[in-house]
Amino acid sequence: MKRTRIGLFAPLVVALLLVAVEPAMAQSVTERMISNLNTSLLYVAIPITILVEVILIYTVIRFRNNDDPQPTRENRRLEITWTITTAIILLFVGLASFVVLANPYVSLVPDASGGQAQAQQQAQADVLINQSGATAPPPDSDAVEVEVISYQWGWTFHYPEAGVNASTLAVPNGTDAYFHITSTDVIHAVHVPELGLKQDAVPGEYNTIKTKPTEPGSYQLYCAEFCGSGHSGMLANMTVMPQGEYQQWLSQQEAAGGNASAGGNASAGGNTSNSSAMSAAPAKPA
Numbered sequence: 001m002k003r004t005r006i007g008l009f010a011p012l013v014v015a016l017l018l019v020a021v022e023p024a025m026a027q028s029v030t031e032r033m034i035s036n037l038n039t040s041l042l043y044v045a046i047p048i049t050i051l052v053e054v055i056l057i058y059t060v061i062r063f064r065n066n067d068d069p070q071p072t073r074e075n076r077r078l079e080i081t082w083t084i085t086t087a088i089i090l091l092f093v094g095l096a097s098f099v100v101l102a103n104p105y106v107s108l109v110p111d112a113s114g115g116q117a118q119a120q121q122q123a124q125a126d127v128l129i130n131q132s133g134a135t136a137p138p139p140d141s142d143a144v145e146v147e148v149i150s151y152q153w154g155w156t157f158h159y160p161e162a163g164v165n166a167s168t169l170a171v172p173n174g175t176d177a178y179f180h181i182t183s184t185d186v187i188h189a190v191h192v193p194e195l196g197l198k199q200d201a202v203p204g205e206y207n208t209i210k211t212k213p214t215e216p217g218s219y220q221l222y223c224a225e226f227c228g229s230g231h232s233g234m235l236a237n238m239t240v241m242p243q244g245e246y247q248q249w250l251s252q253q254e255a256a257g258g259n260a261s262a263g264g265n266a267s268a269g270g271n272t273s274n275s276s277a278m279s280a281a282p283a284k285p286a
């Protein structure tokens with residue numbers, strides 16, 4: 001009996017030890033939330049897996065020579081225990097997932113009330129390709145907005161406030177960044193795995209995602225939707241810079257003539273290439 005109890009409690013001890021280990025530092029708020037959720041769900045799944053396997057192996061070995069097996073008799077206490085335990089586990093999994101999935105850093109939901117609607121209109125006026133669906137930051141925020149335009153096969157990053165186009169996606173560290181994602185031809189998808197970002201780029205509409213980078217550095221941006229023969233080469237560089245460096249970079253882009261007709265119609269589709277990370281891409285008609 002004592003041995004069985006130790007066998008049952010061992011998985012719990014393992015789980016507690018796992019909880020004590022801090023997860024690795026994340027590169028953005030979004031990435032931290034997603035990987036924390038993944039880790040917490042793993043803490044629940046590992047002890048359950050160990051418990052089930054231990055009971056299974058024990059049963060196989062213990063009763064392997066049983067020539068006269070008896071049917072299981074009703075055990076109300078046991079049935080109530082596993083029903084309640086399962087309910088608690090499922091409730092935890094559901095709540096933990098909901099808290100992360102409903103967060104604006106993971107799923108940004110448009111807010112059409114009051115000042116937000118005005119900011120929405122402003123955001124709509126400044127973008128390069130005038131389409132609906134962009135979710136603007138709140139009016140008083142210092143968030144950076146970037147219009148991410150995908151095409152076969154490359155990316156143009158348009159900065160509405162400065163009116164410049166760039167071939168690299170630069171954002172300041174520690175500041176909210178809104179990416180209004182769209183496409184000029186077929187469906188593409190923005191994917192920056194290290195920052196936990198992924199969103200479809202659909203022609204004729206904007207999908208906005210929001211994040212806050214927490215670690216300066218250079219990250220790979222991929223197209224995550226098969227879009228033709230050039231798909232595998234549809235890469236770009238995303239650079240997270242300290243605030244001062246970002247302002248300097250933006251002025252450089254303006255000086256280099258990263259031209260863009262703000263509020264104009266579809267003049268997107270820059271001549272971007274991944275290697276020319278720091279140079280502005282000239283806009284050409286799509």
Ligand SMILES: [Cu+2]
Pocket residue numbers: 187188189223224225226227231234
């Ligand atoms: Cu693509």
